[in-house]
Amino acid sequence: xxxxxxxxxxxxxxxxxxxxxxxxxxxxxxxxxxxxxxxxxxxxxxxxxxxxxxxxxxxxxxxxxxxxxxxxxxxxxxxxxxxxxxxxxxxxxxxxxxxxxxxxxxxxxxxxxxxxxxxxxxxxxxxxxxxxxxxxxxxxxxxxxxxxxxxxxxxxxxxxxxxxxxxxxxxxxxxxxxxxxxxxxxxxxxxxxxxxxxxxxxxxxxxxxxxxxxxxxxxxxxxxxxxxxxxxxxxxxxxxxxxxxxxxxxxxxxxxxxxxxxxxxxxxxxxxxxxxxxxxxxxxxxxxxxxxxxxxxxxxx
Amino acid sequence: xxxxxxxxxxxxxxxxxxxxxxxxxxxxxxxxxxxxxxxxxxxxxxxxxxxxxxxxxxxxxxxxxxxxxxxxxxxxxxxxxxxxxxxxxxxxxxxxxxxxxxxxxxxxxxxxxxxxxxxxxxxxxxxxxxxxxxxxxxxxxxxxxxxxxxxxxxxxxxxxxxxxxxxxxxxxxxxxxxxxxxxxxxxxxxxxxxxxxxxxxxxxxxxxxxxxxxxxxxxxxxxxxxxxxxxxxxxxxxxxxxxxxxxxxxxxxxxxx
Numbered sequence: 001x002x003x004x005x006x007x008x009x010x011x012x013x014x015x016x017x018x019x020x021x022x023x024x025x026x027x028x029x030x031x032x033x034x035x036x037x038x039x040x041x042x043x044x045x046x047x048x049x050x051x052x053x054x055x056x057x058x059x060x061x062x063x064x065x066x067x068x069x070x071x072x073x074x075x076x077x078x079x080x081x082x083x084x085x086x087x088x089x090x091x092x093x094x095x096x097x098x099x100x101x102x103x104x105x106x107x108x109x110x111x112x113x114x115x116x117x118x119x120x121x122x123x124x125x126x127x128x129x130x131x132x133x134x135x136x137x138x139x140x141x142x143x144x145x146x147x148x149x150x151x152x153x154x155x156x157x158x159x160x161x162x163x164x165x166x167x168x169x170x171x172x173x174x175x176x177x178x179x180x181x182x183x184x185x186x187x188x189x190x191x192x193x194x195x196x197x198x199x200x201x202x203x204x205x206x207x208x209x210x211x212x213x214x215x216x217x218x219x220x221x222x223x224x225x226x227x228x229x230x231x232x233x234x235x236x237x238x239x240x241x242x243x244x245x246x247x248x249x250x251x252x253x254x255x256x257x258x259x260x261x262x263x264x265x266x267x268x269x270x271x272x273x274x275x276x277x278x279x280x281x282x283x284x285x286x287x288x289x290x291x292x293x294x295x296x297x298x299x300x301x
Numbered sequence: 302x303x304x305x306x307x308x309x310x311x312x313x314x315x316x317x318x319x320x321x322x323x324x325x326x327x328x329x330x331x332x333x334x335x336x337x338x339x340x341x342x343x344x345x346x347x348x349x350x351x352x353x354x355x356x357x358x359x360x361x362x363x364x365x366x367x368x369x370x371x372x373x374x375x376x377x378x379x380x381x382x383x384x385x386x387x388x389x390x391x392x393x394x395x396x397x398x399x400x401x402x403x404x405x406x407x408x409x410x411x412x413x414x415x416x417x418x419x420x421x422x423x424x425x426x427x428x429x430x431x432x433x434x435x436x437x438x439x440x441x442x443x444x445x446x447x448x449x450x451x452x453x454x455x456x457x458x459x460x461x462x463x464x465x466x467x468x469x470x471x472x473x474x475x476x477x478x479x480x481x482x483x484x485x486x487x488x489x490x491x492x493x494x495x496x497x498x499x500x501x502x503x504x505x506x507x508x509x510x511x512x513x514x515x516x517x518x519x520x521x522x523x524x525x526x527x528x529x530x531x532x533x534x535x536x537x538x539x540x541x542x543x544x545x546x547x548x549x550x551x552x553x554x555x556x557x558x
Contacts, residue, residue: 060390184408185408187402187405188402188407188408190391190399191399191402193387193388194386194387194388194396194399195385195386195387198386200375201372201399201400201402201403202372202402202403203370203371203375203403204407205371
């Protein structure tokens with residue numbers, strides 16, 4: 001069935017597509033020719049961008065989904081990554097993945113269904129943030145944190161560029177695979193967002209579906225953390241996403257996210273990481289609470 | 302055929318349904334009426350296995366409904382009262398096509414047939430112009446039609462409608478009536494309607510059950526409806542005339558002049 005005003009939509013999307021591709025090509029050409037941004041940063045940014053798009057699709061199955069700082073995902077993954085950097089330095093990402101997953105099962109399958117409304121939706125995430133803050137305070141106070149690792153590394157993603165090239169390629173590959181998986185399960189994720197009764201239509205048990213979703217979210221949280229870190233959380237407030245995007249709309253969003261991430265990287269070259277991080281955290285809280293209390297009709301995807 | 306055999310259910314010591322035995326044949330439209338709390342909606346919930354803690358049996362083509370897997374159950378029974386979406390940001394079309402989920406393979410996209418059926422019912426319920434509209438911007442009449450269309454789009458052999466006339470305008474009522482009649486015309490599908498809209502039931506149903514205190518008090522053809530029945534089971538005085546086009550009864554209240 002033809003969509004209403006489909007011609008206008010197609011031409012708009014085409015313009016957006018051409019524009020974003022030109023911007024993207026300019027940035028890449030500039031980077032490759034002048035070498036201002038290392039290749040690993042570009043790769044990590046691409047992995048981060050794709051992971052973010054995937055995370056956004058998953059989080060949209062929750063009607064009141066906040067950004068990933070407020071949802072506690074960044075906090076949970078950071079908490080575990082910091083713990084693991086100290087105590088299990090051999091396989092930090094795998095260990096972070098497993099432990100984050102366990103924490104997410106608690107959050108997304110027990111706490112959130114119990115507090116599923118707009119205003120209380122942020123409680124579990126904030127509890128995780130408080131836990132993280134207390135933990136960071138103690139490790140800094142007691143000098144437990146290993147000096148050779150930058151304290152901000154688990155929060156800023158690509159500021160820790162000591163990762164091997166192979167690891168970064170694995171991250172990028174995993175993020176692409178996850179993106180494809182999320183595209184494939186899009187109808188099932190929507191049904192999960194509609195409610196338990198709708199999920200039954202798939203024949204999947206709602207608990208099993210919640211379990212799979214928690215696993216995917218923990219994988220994405222860890223990927224986001226090691227690629228773009230907490231700074232990507234503010235992407236939630238950019239007006240470039242749509243719940244059911246067209247392919248051109250998706251490419252536009254991907255291009256803009258990539259520009260944002262590279263922009264943050266350049267800012268980090270000139271501003272101390274701690275200040276950038278504090279600013280992002282502050283903005284995340286201000287924007288989230290503005291959305292809840294001041295502008296409840298503000299659409300954020 | 303869907304049938305209930307000695308169906309009983311108790312909640313907190315109160316008997317909600319008691320010994321309900323009836324069968325709904327293929328091609329039949331069954332209307333259920335009764336006072337609030339008489340057990341109509343609970344009966345519907347038992348038919349679609351939404352309520353499992355009942356005694357007796359509900360059978361679909363002689364197979365107990367409790368033995369159906371969830372996916373098969375949703376392929377066989379479509380019930381309107383289930384389907385109120387948890388969030389309203391999807392467009393009408395994107396929401397409605399989800400009704401076809403039981404017919405698609407897990408993790409596969411919807412097929413051409415799913416799209417055609419969705420479009421067919423969007424047209425039947427006059428929703429085509431809203432297909433790209435997010436659900437949250439739909440008026441109550443449009444939303445009521447969307448929820449009804451969601452149930453029809455499944456094309457399940459058993460269609461259960463709980464108070465389907467709520468929030469519908471007169472033109473939407475007429476569309477709903479036509480859609481129900483078309484749905485069963487193939488002689489394979491069956492439809493059960495629970496409603497407080499007595500005129501809609503008498504004009505649409507082939508058979509009417511009157512529920513009272515969790516039991517079937519009357520099992521009638523629409524033509525057998527009398528004013529005494531309303532006096533007895535609804536404690537309301539009415540007078541009944543005949544629709545000059547189909548001869549079916551129309552119920553009127555005595556209004557003070």
